[in-house]
Amino acid sequence: MKVLGIETSCDETAAAVVSRDAGGRGRILSDVILSQVDAHAVFGGVVPEIAARAHVEALDQVIATALREADATFADIDAVAATAGPGLIGGLIVGLTTAKAIALAAGKPLIAVNHLEGHALTARLTDGLAFPYLLLLVSGGHTQFVSVEGAGVYRRLGTTIDDALGEAFDKAAKLLGLGYPGGPAVEAAAARGDPARFALPRPLIDRPEPDFSLSGLKTALRLAAEKIAPLSSGDVDDLAASFQTAVTDVVADRTARAMALFREAHPATGRGTLVIAGGVAANQAIRDRLVTATSQAGFTLVAPPARLCGDNAVMIAWTGVERLALGLTDPLDVAARPRWPLDEMARPVLGHGAKGHKA
Numbered sequence: 001m002k003v004l005g006i007e008t009s010c011d012e013t014a015a016a017v018v019s020r021d022a023g024g025r026g027r028i029l030s031d032v033i034l035s036q037v038d039a040h041a042v043f044g045g046v047v048p049e050i051a052a053r054a055h056v057e058a059l060d061q062v063i064a065t066a067l068r069e070a071d072a073t074f075a076d077i078d079a080v081a082a083t084a085g086p087g088l089i090g091g092l093i094v095g096l097t098t099a100k101a102i103a104l105a106a107g108k109p110l111i112a113v114n115h116l117e118g119h120a121l122t123a124r125l126t127d128g129l130a131f132p133y134l135l136l137l138v139s140g141g142h143t144q145f146v147s148v149e150g151a152g153v154y155r156r157l158g159t160t161i162d163d164a165l166g167e168a169f170d171k172a173a174k175l176l177g178l179g180y181p182g183g184p185a186v187e188a189a190a191a192r193g194d195p196a197r198f199a200l201p202r203p204l205i206d207r208p209e210p211d212f213s214l215s216g217l218k219t220a221l222r223l224a225a226e227k228i229a230p231l232s233s234g235d236v237d238d239l240a241a242s243f244q245t246a247v248t249d250v251v252a253d254r255t256a257r258a259m260a261l262f263r264e265a266h267p268a269t270g271r272g273t274l275v276i277a278g279g280v281a282a283n284q285a286i287r288d289r290l291v292t293a294t295s296q297a298g299f300t301l302v303a304p305p306a307r308l309c310g311d312n313a314v315m316i317a318w319t320g321v322e323r324l325a326l327g328l329t330d331p332l333d334v335a336a337r338p339r340w341p342l343d344e345m346a347r348p349v350l351g352h353g354a355k356g357h358k359a
């Protein structure tokens with residue numbers, strides 16, 4: 001089984017071909033990602049209109065490259081999968097419409113993929129994981145714990161009531177004059193700084209539900225910076241280190257809580273597995289803390305390679321493979337959805353709703 005995947009929900013134009021053999025093992029045959037980061041950097045964030053136009057310009061070529069590298073033609077693939085949401089609507093429509101055109105012209109089934117499901121299932125491709133497992137998805141648009149119980153069966157255990165984790169890193173970077181995208185810049189500055197110099201809050205720590213709140217931490221960082229302005233580069237490093245350590249403490253505490261809930265729900269599952277995904281999963285300080293937190297709780301930490309943690313089309317193609325195997329295909333009039341929660345039954349969280357435009 002061979003599936004072409006297309007991803008255009010945010011600022012990466014991506015296409016990939018993934019196969020699965022009779023034994024269930026997946027193989028990445030091609031993985032093409034064209035980042036638009038330079039086009040948006042001057043604006044300090046993703047501009048939806050620019051993103052949509054850039055997808056239109058690049059997508060045909062990106063798909064052609066993905067097929068060529070996989071040594072495949074439209075006739076060789078068994079289905080075409082595209083991200084249908086959540087994300088920026090202009091980009092979603094570009095990718096999904098292209099997939100529909102290919103499906104119609106080549107006579108192949110279409111699979112409309114939830115981008116978050118792509119992040120959730122990647123570890124089954126890279127590590128051959130069996131269900132169930134616990135997912136911590138931390139990106140620029142999403143921060144959530146999900147119990148992954150089957151393809152299409154997800155239960156959200158916790159989320160953020162305000163900013164996403166990557167968004168908090170991006171805002172901290174902007175405030176400290178470190179540029180965009182902020183996560184890697186904050187991490188680099190933090191490595192040089194003193195994490196104990198500023199006492200920043202650890203919001204929601206010890207709360208029973210594994211939710212996050214990050215906007216208060218961002219405000220505390222701004223106040224600490226304003227108090228000592230103008231900032232020397234040493235001050236910036238110390239602020240970044242203090243911020244990253246506070247975030248890391250919060251992630252470790254919330255993850256311990258989520259693992260306990262997962263364990264209660266799945267008492268028969270011997271050793272549990274925690275999978276991390278999303279751009280923030282590239283942060284080494286967070287990874288190191290999660291290694292400790294998971295081993296203390298009797299869990300194994302699985303972190304797919306950084307390239308597959310950020311946005312890519314391999315995860316969309318693989319989700320297509322999993323859904324096709326279950327006979328889950330979509331009609332050609334399926335619509336793109338800017339909002340599309342993985343768990344439609346999840347409890348509402350106070351103050352949540354304004355975010356989630358990207359994943």
Ligand code: KG4
Pocket residue numbers: 010138139140141142165166167169170181182183184187278279280281282283284309310311358359
């Ligand atoms: O999943 P992703 O590539 O794209 C979406 O958000 O859809 O995640 C990007 C986010 C950005 O907010 C970026 O600042 C953050 O991930 N990020 C990091 C690091 N690398 C990327 N945050 C903290 N530390 C990092 N090393």
Ligand code: ZN
Pocket residue numbers: 115119139278310311358359
């Ligand atoms: Zn994403």
